[in-house]
Amino acid sequence: MHAPLLDAEIYGQIRETARRFADDVIKPAAADLDRDETFPAEIYAQMGKIGLFGITVPEEHGGAGLDSFAYAAVMEELSRGYASVADQCGLVELIGTLLTRYGTPEQLRRLPDILSGKTRVAYCLTEAEAGSDLSNVRTTARETADGYVIDGGKLWIHNAPVADLGFVLASTDPAAGHRGMSIFLVDLHTPGVSRGPKEHKMGQRASQVGALSFDDVAVPREALLGPKGRGFHIMMSVLEKGRVGIASLAVGIAQAGLEAALAYARDRRQFGKPILDNQGLQWMLADMAKDIAAARALVERAALLIDHAKPATSASSMAKCFASDMAVAQTANAVQIFGGSGYIRGFEVERLYRDAKITQIYEGTNQIQRTIIARELIKNGA
Template identity: 40%
Template sequence: MDFLLDEDQLAIKKMARDFVNEEIIPYAREYDEKEEFPFEIHNKLREFGLYNFALPEKFGGPGIDKISHAVIVEELARGCAGITTSVEANSLASYPILVGGTEEQKKKYFGILADGGYSAFALTEPSAGSDVAGMKTTVERAGDEYILNGEKCFITNASYANYYTVLAKLKDAEGSNKFVALIVDRDSEGVNVGPHEKKMGLRSSNTASVTFDEVRVPAANRLGEEGEGFRIFMKALSYARPMVGAQALGIAQGAYEESINYAKERKQFGKPIANFQAIQFMLADMAMQIEASRLLVHKSVWYVQQGKPNIQASSFAKCYASDTAMKVATDAVQIHGGYGFIREYAVEKYFRDAKIMQIYEGTNQIQRVVIAKDILAD
């Protein structure tokens, strides 16, 4: 058991931190205010090898271990969680292909990402968020094709994705439902993308709905067998949730660092507010919660690295780290007082970005359901 990053991981962490300090933090506020997708920053991230972390090296990925992946995600989210969410959307959409895809599918679709493309993970629906089994998007087999109908919402990178990994229900001749995972090309006839959603946070990340109207998808684009779609997507989420924890950790770390610096500089009653025990206790709690979150995230990522994603560990990491991000960001605004409520100060953005971490890729209430089911099982 070793809690230390090795030399390569430390070098990767430093490179990511330097990039964030120079290329993201100075511009994050501008993109957030304009609600624009920062293509230039994404292109620079690709140039530095800070992209497509889920892709195996032979398919154009950076060839890093999963701990390094988590470290980079934490550093990127410290700079801007919106940008990080769009970066990780490529990873999220890649996991179903990693889990259930053929070598031909991996070569084709990972190649698109390696060449500068985007992808999107299409699971959530207007009436089916936490209740995945209640989804209404359907596919019907028609010879060598599937006909896809339905709507997905809150889809990251929807407007710019070259393809979508989609979960739908298959209606067979007997009327029973099975889940099917498909890769759907953006330029397929019948694929329509809605307007960009106006969000509380993650404003530099693209989010939109996608509708499928009689879309014909080649059977060759099916992931796994008919009926295996739900398992493929749930396993994909077990790979992804630790990285949501890493994003939340980055938000918390950024808010904490801003609070430390502000507390040392801000004076009241003739001395820095860092001298007051009330502030010291808040900062101490932040430090403890962040460290506990980091340990949970790294443990869950370690399981993924061993090829054995652990559902309980993933839920621990995602749930605890995102709760920590919300708590730390809230306290950071409190430490900043009135200035924390002003957009000029970074903690205002950390606060807005933190909330979604408790919601997407499985709400924290669902994480607790998953944990309870696991700990109560025989």
């Protein structure tokens, strides 16, 4: 395995910046954001100002110009503060990558406002009949003399209630299945776009997730991102980086759980001594630390493969699947170490346990990740 592309000092600096921001700004706000289910607007604006959006976007387009290894570190640290905030970093990263790879000069001009936090984005793939099976997307984009007219509906889209710009996967040739799909940049304030109510979720409650409907939404020809008919392929091409992002987010949730559980175990006394003196609890904490380190190593391996332009399909699916399963299991252990307090609203570990669950579902469920790993195994050998 090669060393990271980045100089260790720059890598350390960006991790430290994200860590300090998480400790000073995100963590203190997390409980209120979770309780009120509000979009972290102030934090979002601050992230734009201090350069926590677009970590791998080249500097000439307004990004930090770093690599996926650094992106993973930033995601982990932000998520250690609060996963709903890290999710925003991940979303902007995907959109930034899409625009950098496929955007026209005119489309690229939208990047500075996205990276500064002025324009909020949404990544719109899922539909009622197209979840794991995105080849079943029914939203259509009909070509007209001036551009396209979009009709259809998207479900469970991050930022749908608050976004300005949607990256929408639609079928331009329904008969061609996934080979007839294209991506459109849709201004979500355009007539014909409507938003469903915000969903009330188990966890990551500050993330605003909802439906979007498109009713005869006219977009110009210039709204098409990349070649017509290549939308499915384009969306898939950023999923490896997306999976590394969600895997690091899961590691961050688990790390926050470990830190909280260790502090509580030192503090809480039963039978006249700290509960940390019990070997059974020490072993639980040891397993948490061990599994978090293993997940982080898988994340870093996948990020390095991406950064060195090596095949990373299986590695990124392994990282996503392992890290998210680990985060659910280890935040459950954190709750256990807190005893009854861990089950009570307002204690951080109660939120972390709820926040972890979705990491097994979004960005491709863990069943789909295992299918990908198995497919690669069958194709390439062990």
